[in-house]
Amino acid sequence: MSLRSALGTALGHGAAGAGVAHWWSQRVSALALVPLTLWLLGALVRLPLGDYAVMSLWFGYGWNPVLLGLTLLVGCWHSSLGIQVVIEDYVHAPGLKLAALLGSNGLHGLLAAGGLYAIVRAALRSPT
Amino acid sequence: MSERPLSPHLSVYRFMYTMALSIAHRFTGVGLAMALCALVYWLASAAAGEGEYQRAVTLLSAWPARLLLLAWLAAFCYHLANGIRHLIWDAGFGLEKAQARRSARVVIVVAALGFLLAAWLLYGVHRGAP
Numbered sequence: 001m002s003l004r005s006a007l008g009t010a011l012g013h014g015a016a017g018a019g020v021a022h023w024w025s026q027r028v029s030a031l032a033l034v035p036l037t038l039w040l041l042g043a044l045v046r047l048p049l050g051d052y053a054v055m056s057l058w059f060g061y062g063w064n065p066v067l068l069g070l071t072l073l074v075g076c077w078h079s080s081l082g083i084q085v086v087i088e089d090y091v092h093a094p095g096l097k098l099a100a101l102l103g104s105n106g107l108h109g110l111l112a113a114g115g116l117y118a119i120v121r122a123a124l125r126s127p128t
Numbered sequence: 129m130s131e132r133p134l135s136p137h138l139s140v141y142r143f144m145y146t147m148a149l150s151i152a153h154r155f156t157g158v159g160l161a162m163a164l165c166a167l168v169y170w171l172a173s174a175a176a177g178e179g180e181y182q183r184a185v186t187l188l189s190a191w192p193a194r195l196l197l198l199a200w201l202a203a204f205c206y207h208l209a210n211g212i213r214h215l216i217w218d219a220g221f222g223l224e225k226a227q228a229r230r231s232a233r234v235v236i237v238v239a240a241l242g243f244l245l246a247a248w249l250l251y252g253v254h255r256g257a258p
Binding site (some may be wrong): 031033037038046049052056068072076082083086108110111114115117119120121124 | 132154158160161164165167171172174175176177178181182185189204208211212215218246248249250252
Protein backbone atom coordinates (compact mmCIF):
# COMPACT_ATOMS: atom_id res chain seq x y z
CA MET A 1 0.00 0.00 0.00
CA SER A 2 1.16 3.53 -0.75
CA LEU A 3 1.22 6.05 2.06
CA ARG A 4 -0.19 8.79 -0.17
CA SER A 5 -3.76 9.83 0.52
CA ALA A 6 -6.50 9.30 -2.07
CA LEU A 7 -6.61 13.06 -2.68
CA GLY A 8 -2.86 13.19 -3.16
CA THR A 9 -3.06 10.45 -5.78
CA ALA A 10 -5.93 12.11 -7.65
CA LEU A 11 -4.61 15.69 -7.68
CA GLY A 12 -2.88 16.87 -10.82
CA HIS A 13 -4.60 14.35 -13.09
CA GLY A 14 -7.21 16.83 -14.34
CA ALA A 15 -10.95 16.99 -13.84
CA ALA A 16 -12.94 13.77 -14.11
CA GLY A 17 -16.04 15.62 -15.34
CA ALA A 18 -15.74 14.37 -18.92
CA GLY A 19 -17.18 10.95 -18.04
CA VAL A 20 -20.73 12.29 -18.01
CA ALA A 21 -20.37 13.70 -21.53
CA HIS A 22 -19.13 10.30 -22.76
CA TRP A 23 -22.02 8.50 -21.04
CA TRP A 24 -24.60 10.85 -22.56
CA SER A 25 -23.04 10.74 -26.06
CA GLN A 26 -23.15 6.95 -26.00
CA ARG A 27 -26.85 6.93 -25.05
CA VAL A 28 -27.96 9.71 -27.41
CA SER A 29 -26.14 8.11 -30.35
CA ALA A 30 -27.65 4.72 -29.40
CA LEU A 31 -31.14 6.22 -29.39
CA ALA A 32 -30.57 7.84 -32.80
CA LEU A 33 -29.23 4.58 -34.23
CA VAL A 34 -32.42 2.67 -33.39
CA PRO A 35 -34.52 4.27 -36.18
CA LEU A 36 -31.51 4.88 -38.47
CA THR A 37 -30.23 1.30 -38.54
CA LEU A 38 -33.76 -0.09 -38.78
CA TRP A 39 -34.30 2.17 -41.81
CA LEU A 40 -31.07 0.92 -43.41
CA LEU A 41 -31.81 -2.76 -42.71
CA GLY A 42 -35.40 -2.29 -43.95
CA ALA A 43 -34.02 -0.80 -47.19
CA LEU A 44 -31.35 -3.50 -47.62
CA VAL A 45 -33.79 -6.39 -47.29
CA ARG A 46 -36.14 -4.90 -49.90
CA LEU A 47 -33.57 -3.78 -52.50
CA PRO A 48 -32.14 -5.96 -55.30
CA LEU A 49 -28.59 -5.49 -53.96
CA GLY A 50 -26.92 -7.18 -56.91
CA ASP A 51 -28.56 -4.92 -59.50
CA TYR A 52 -26.32 -1.88 -60.02
CA ALA A 53 -28.85 0.07 -62.11
CA VAL A 54 -31.49 -0.06 -59.37
CA MET A 55 -28.98 0.50 -56.56
CA SER A 56 -27.50 3.50 -58.36
CA LEU A 57 -30.98 5.04 -58.56
CA TRP A 58 -31.54 4.33 -54.87
CA PHE A 59 -28.28 6.00 -53.78
CA GLY A 60 -29.44 9.32 -55.24
CA TYR A 61 -33.15 9.12 -54.54
CA GLY A 62 -34.86 11.56 -52.14
CA TRP A 63 -33.59 11.46 -48.57
CA ASN A 64 -31.56 8.27 -49.04
CA PRO A 65 -28.08 9.89 -49.22
CA VAL A 66 -28.90 12.12 -46.23
CA LEU A 67 -30.13 9.23 -44.09
CA LEU A 68 -27.22 7.05 -45.22
CA GLY A 69 -24.72 9.77 -44.25
CA LEU A 70 -26.41 10.28 -40.90
CA THR A 71 -26.45 6.53 -40.18
CA LEU A 72 -22.76 6.26 -41.03
CA LEU A 73 -21.69 9.30 -38.99
CA VAL A 74 -23.74 8.45 -35.89
CA GLY A 75 -22.65 4.81 -36.27
CA CYS A 76 -18.96 5.78 -36.37
CA TRP A 77 -19.43 8.10 -33.40
CA HIS A 78 -21.21 5.41 -31.35
CA SER A 79 -18.62 2.83 -32.37
CA SER A 80 -15.64 5.03 -31.43
CA LEU A 81 -17.16 5.70 -28.00
CA GLY A 82 -17.73 1.97 -27.44
CA ILE A 83 -14.29 0.88 -28.63
CA GLN A 84 -12.76 3.58 -26.42
CA VAL A 85 -14.39 2.00 -23.35
CA VAL A 86 -13.22 -1.47 -24.39
CA ILE A 87 -9.61 -0.24 -24.82
CA GLU A 88 -9.69 1.62 -21.50
CA ASP A 89 -11.00 -1.50 -19.75
CA TYR A 90 -8.47 -4.01 -21.09
CA VAL A 91 -5.34 -2.13 -22.20
CA HIS A 92 -3.49 -0.96 -19.12
CA ALA A 93 0.03 -0.11 -20.33
CA PRO A 94 -0.10 3.71 -20.71
CA GLY A 95 1.80 3.97 -23.99
CA LEU A 96 -0.06 1.09 -25.63
CA LYS A 97 -3.39 2.46 -24.38
CA LEU A 98 -2.71 5.89 -25.89
CA ALA A 99 -1.62 4.30 -29.17
CA ALA A 100 -4.74 2.11 -29.28
CA LEU A 101 -7.04 5.06 -28.55
CA LEU A 102 -5.36 7.23 -31.19
CA GLY A 103 -5.49 4.38 -33.69
CA SER A 104 -9.17 3.71 -33.01
CA ASN A 105 -10.09 7.38 -33.35
CA GLY A 106 -8.05 7.66 -36.53
CA LEU A 107 -9.68 4.60 -38.10
CA HIS A 108 -13.16 5.76 -37.14
CA GLY A 109 -12.43 9.21 -38.59
CA LEU A 110 -11.17 7.59 -41.78
CA LEU A 111 -14.31 5.41 -42.05
CA ALA A 112 -16.58 8.40 -41.44
CA ALA A 113 -14.84 10.70 -43.94
CA GLY A 114 -14.29 7.97 -46.55
CA GLY A 115 -17.82 6.66 -46.25
CA LEU A 116 -19.33 10.14 -46.49
CA TYR A 117 -17.29 10.87 -49.62
CA ALA A 118 -18.47 7.58 -51.13
CA ILE A 119 -22.11 8.39 -50.32
CA VAL A 120 -21.83 11.81 -51.99
CA ARG A 121 -20.12 10.34 -55.06
CA ALA A 122 -22.65 7.52 -55.36
CA ALA A 123 -25.49 10.04 -55.04
CA LEU A 124 -24.02 12.34 -57.71
CA ARG A 125 -23.45 9.36 -60.01
CA SER A 126 -27.11 8.44 -59.67
CA PRO A 127 -29.21 9.14 -62.79
CA THR A 128 -32.06 10.63 -60.69
CA MET B 129 0.22 1.86 -8.52
CA SER B 130 -0.57 -0.31 -5.49
CA GLU B 131 -2.18 -3.74 -5.88
CA ARG B 132 -5.63 -2.61 -4.80
CA PRO B 133 -8.72 -4.67 -5.70
CA LEU B 134 -10.47 -3.50 -8.86
CA SER B 135 -14.12 -3.98 -9.75
CA PRO B 136 -15.85 -5.87 -11.30
CA HIS B 137 -14.99 -8.95 -9.18
CA LEU B 138 -16.39 -11.37 -11.72
CA SER B 139 -14.89 -14.47 -10.11
CA VAL B 140 -16.78 -14.09 -6.81
CA TYR B 141 -20.22 -14.47 -8.42
CA ARG B 142 -22.07 -17.63 -9.34
CA PHE B 143 -22.69 -17.71 -13.10
CA MET B 144 -26.02 -16.30 -14.23
CA TYR B 145 -27.09 -16.09 -17.87
CA THR B 146 -27.55 -12.32 -17.62
CA MET B 147 -23.73 -12.18 -17.39
CA ALA B 148 -23.45 -13.89 -20.77
CA LEU B 149 -25.79 -11.28 -22.26
CA SER B 150 -23.67 -8.52 -20.77
CA ILE B 151 -20.39 -9.70 -22.30
CA ALA B 152 -22.17 -10.60 -25.55
CA HIS B 153 -23.24 -6.95 -25.85
CA ARG B 154 -19.58 -5.94 -25.79
CA PHE B 155 -18.47 -8.68 -28.21
CA THR B 156 -21.21 -7.87 -30.71
CA GLY B 157 -20.37 -4.17 -30.39
CA VAL B 158 -16.74 -4.80 -31.31
CA GLY B 159 -17.87 -7.03 -34.17
CA LEU B 160 -20.20 -4.34 -35.48
CA ALA B 161 -17.36 -1.80 -35.39
CA MET B 162 -15.61 -4.10 -37.89
CA ALA B 163 -18.82 -4.33 -39.91
CA LEU B 164 -18.53 -0.56 -40.48
CA CYS B 165 -15.48 -1.34 -42.65
CA ALA B 166 -17.61 -3.63 -44.82
CA LEU B 167 -20.34 -0.97 -45.05
CA VAL B 168 -17.83 1.65 -46.19
CA TYR B 169 -16.30 -0.82 -48.67
CA TRP B 170 -19.77 -1.43 -50.14
CA LEU B 171 -20.46 2.34 -50.37
CA ALA B 172 -17.05 2.99 -51.95
CA SER B 173 -17.67 0.29 -54.55
CA ALA B 174 -20.99 1.92 -55.46
CA ALA B 175 -19.24 5.28 -55.75
CA ALA B 176 -16.57 3.81 -58.02
CA GLY B 177 -19.05 2.66 -60.67
CA GLU B 178 -20.68 -0.45 -62.07
CA GLY B 179 -17.54 -2.60 -62.52
CA GLU B 180 -16.33 -2.09 -58.97
CA TYR B 181 -19.83 -2.57 -57.59
CA GLN B 182 -20.28 -5.89 -59.37
CA ARG B 183 -16.86 -7.02 -58.14
CA ALA B 184 -17.90 -6.14 -54.56
CA VAL B 185 -21.18 -8.03 -54.97
CA THR B 186 -19.32 -11.10 -56.25
CA LEU B 187 -16.88 -10.91 -53.34
CA LEU B 188 -19.65 -10.45 -50.76
CA SER B 189 -21.70 -13.30 -52.27
CA ALA B 190 -18.92 -15.84 -51.78
CA TRP B 191 -19.61 -18.20 -48.88
CA PRO B 192 -16.90 -17.02 -46.43
CA ALA B 193 -18.08 -13.42 -46.84
CA ARG B 194 -21.71 -14.47 -46.68
CA LEU B 195 -21.14 -16.26 -43.36
CA LEU B 196 -19.42 -13.14 -42.05
CA LEU B 197 -22.36 -10.98 -43.19
CA LEU B 198 -24.80 -13.37 -41.49
CA ALA B 199 -22.74 -13.22 -38.28
CA TRP B 200 -22.82 -9.42 -38.46
CA LEU B 201 -26.58 -9.52 -39.02
CA ALA B 202 -27.00 -11.71 -35.93
CA ALA B 203 -24.68 -9.42 -33.95
CA PHE B 204 -26.69 -6.40 -35.08
CA CYS B 205 -30.04 -7.94 -34.10
CA TYR B 206 -28.68 -8.84 -30.67
CA HIS B 207 -26.90 -5.52 -30.05
CA LEU B 208 -30.03 -3.59 -31.10
CA ALA B 209 -32.41 -5.60 -28.90
CA ASN B 210 -30.08 -5.63 -25.89
CA GLY B 211 -29.19 -1.97 -26.50
CA ILE B 212 -32.87 -1.03 -26.16
CA ARG B 213 -32.87 -3.05 -22.89
CA HIS B 214 -29.91 -0.96 -21.73
CA LEU B 215 -31.68 2.28 -22.67
CA ILE B 216 -34.74 1.20 -20.67
CA TRP B 217 -32.47 0.50 -17.67
CA ASP B 218 -30.85 3.93 -18.11
CA ALA B 219 -34.33 5.46 -17.96
CA GLY B 220 -34.68 3.77 -14.56
CA PHE B 221 -36.98 0.87 -15.40
CA GLY B 222 -36.68 -2.92 -15.14
CA LEU B 223 -33.72 -2.96 -12.78
CA GLU B 224 -35.07 -5.62 -10.39
CA LYS B 225 -33.36 -9.01 -10.62
CA ALA B 226 -36.47 -10.87 -11.79
CA GLN B 227 -37.24 -8.17 -14.39
CA ALA B 228 -33.65 -8.19 -15.71
CA ARG B 229 -33.77 -11.97 -16.13
CA ARG B 230 -37.13 -11.79 -17.90
CA SER B 231 -35.92 -9.01 -20.23
CA ALA B 232 -32.82 -11.10 -20.97
CA ARG B 233 -35.04 -13.88 -22.30
CA VAL B 234 -37.14 -11.37 -24.26
CA VAL B 235 -33.96 -9.98 -25.87
CA ILE B 236 -32.81 -13.45 -26.98
CA VAL B 237 -36.20 -14.27 -28.51
CA VAL B 238 -36.57 -10.87 -30.24
CA ALA B 239 -32.99 -10.98 -31.57
CA ALA B 240 -33.41 -14.53 -32.88
CA LEU B 241 -36.73 -13.74 -34.59
CA GLY B 242 -35.34 -10.50 -36.05
CA PHE B 243 -32.29 -12.35 -37.38
CA LEU B 244 -34.35 -15.14 -38.95
CA LEU B 245 -36.77 -12.65 -40.56
CA ALA B 246 -33.99 -10.43 -41.95
CA ALA B 247 -31.93 -13.40 -43.17
CA TRP B 248 -34.98 -14.89 -44.86
CA LEU B 249 -35.83 -11.56 -46.53
CA LEU B 250 -32.21 -11.10 -47.66
CA TYR B 251 -31.37 -14.59 -48.89
CA GLY B 252 -34.69 -16.38 -49.17
CA VAL B 253 -36.82 -13.88 -51.09
CA HIS B 254 -34.23 -12.02 -53.18
CA ARG B 255 -31.95 -14.77 -54.41
CA GLY B 256 -29.67 -12.21 -56.08
CA ALA B 257 -28.64 -10.58 -52.80
CA PRO B 258 -24.98 -10.74 -51.81
